[in-house]
Amino acid sequence: MESPTATTAPVLARKDLPPDRRDLYTRLDARHTAPLWEVLGKIIPPEPTPDIVPVLWHYDDVRPLLMEAGRLLTAREAERRVLILENPGLRGQSRVTQSLYAGLQLILPGEIAPAHRHAAAALRFIIEGTGAYTAVEGERTVMHPGDFILTPSWTYHDHGNPGEVPVIWLDGLDVPIVNLFDASFRESYPGDSQPHTVPDGDSHARYAANMLPVDWEPARLSSPIFNYPYPRSRETLDTLYRNDAIHPCHGVKMRFINPATGGATMPTIGAFMQLLPKGFQGTAYRATDSTVFAVVEGRGRTRIGDTTYDWSPRDIFVAPSWAWVAHEAAGEAVLFSFSDRPAQKALGLWREQTA
Numbered sequence: 001m002e003s004p005t006a007t008t009a010p011v012l013a014r015k016d017l018p019p020d021r022r023d024l025y026t027r028l029d030a031r032h033t034a035p036l037w038e039v040l041g042k043i044i045p046p047e048p049t050p051d052i053v054p055v056l057w058h059y060d061d062v063r064p065l066l067m068e069a070g071r072l073l074t075a076r077e078a079e080r081r082v083l084i085l086e087n088p089g090l091r092g093q094s095r096v097t098q099s100l101y102a103g104l105q106l107i108l109p110g111e112i113a114p115a116h117r118h119a120a121a122a123l124r125f126i127i128e129g130t131g132a133y134t135a136v137e138g139e140r141t142v143m144h145p146g147d148f149i150l151t152p153s154w155t156y157h158d159h160g161n162p163g164e165v166p167v168i169w170l171d172g173l174d175v176p177i178v179n180l181f182d183a184s185f186r187e188s189y190p191g192d193s194q195p196h197t198v199p200d201g202d203s204h205a206r207y208a209a210n211m212l213p214v215d216w217e218p219a220r221l222s223s224p225i226f227n228y229p230y231p232r233s234r235e236t237l238d239t240l241y242r243n244d245a246i247h248p249c250h251g252v253k254m255r256f257i258n259p260a261t262g263g264a265t266m267p268t269i270g271a272f273m274q275l276l277p278k279g280f281q282g283t284a285y286r287a288t289d290s291t292v293f294a295v296v297e298g299r300g301r302t303r304i305g306d307t308t309y310d311w312s313p314r315d316i317f318v319a320p321s322w323a324w325v326a327h328e329a330a331g332e333a334v335l336f337s338f339s340d341r342p343a344q345k346a347l348g349l350w351r352e353q354t355a
């Protein structure tokens with residue numbers, strides 16, 4: 001058998017090992033084996049021990065930096081002009097949570113971001129500006145603030161801004177999940193933008209009107225709906241707020257669905273929108289899906305573990321797995337959020353607890 005690797009096994013770095021153990025562990029290491037009894041509590045903890053930490057990005061702090069990047073390089077040069085929202089607990093890993101990636105993407109008037117596809121699936125949540133489009137498999141949708149848009153796994157997509165103002169959105173991708181499985185593929189489309197072959201609004205008519213084409217069978221695991229426009233989501237929350245009891249933790253909270261299955265919009269990432277009534281003082285809950293929240297409307301604050309984060313529109317914050325979370329709203333507020341909940345549910349792992 002080959003010699004041990006140059007770096008010392010972490011267990012051998014311990015100063016307090018009795019000589020006979022050290023001797024055994026050295027020979028274990030030489031055979032690429034390791035003593036489970038030294039690491040069991042770490043690799044199988046009794047409850048989640050996330051490396052990520054709670055974090056909040058004030059939009060007013062990061063927007064100028066994104067605009068500065070906009071002066072420094074074009075969207076075409078960058079391929080995607082994005083500031084990664086990197087969790088301070090996982091520096092250098094391009095992750096917002098253990099399982100998900102997030103970024104803020106800017107496209108300036110007159111720019112395009114060239115077409116490509118990748119195994120990682122993406123969602124877009126529009127934060128600022130209008131007049132830009134995103135295209136998926138030949139169809140375009142114009143992006144408006146509050147819209148929730150899908151880019152399913154392995155679909156060609158590009159973005160363009162024929163409008164007058166900068167457009168900024170939040171990207172959420174399942175990159176760390178794809179990389180956990182070492183299953184990443186990516187390729188460029190031959191040429192900048194894919195041909196615009198499908199009439200605007202086609203998938204909305206075909207899949208988003210509580211009907212499906214009579215013989216339609218799903219071609220992929222994600223929802224066939226391309227854009228979940230904000231006015232419909234907002235009206236739903238408003239109507240249910242007037243009609244329904246409010247959940248003590250979540251206010252009025254809805255999940256976006258795949259109309260063909262009733263399941264989540266994508267197999268790995270679930271998305272949600274919730275209304276917190278004016279003066280709402282939520283009780284605490286915790287769940288195993290670390291969650292990224294984007295503030296759509298209103299001001300409030302969220303206690304995550306021991307710290308309280310004050311938020312206002314366009315701010316983004318993260319609640320780690322199994323941390324206690326409690327929301328409060330000053331005025332009526334709307335939060336968009338996304339997490340790996342569908343992946344956890346598919347694996348039988350997801351748990352939630354209320355105080």
Ligand code: GTQ
Binds near residue numbers: 082171
């Ligand atoms: O828009 O296709 O934030 O490929 C990261 C990778 C956005 C995109 C990101 C991407 C994209």
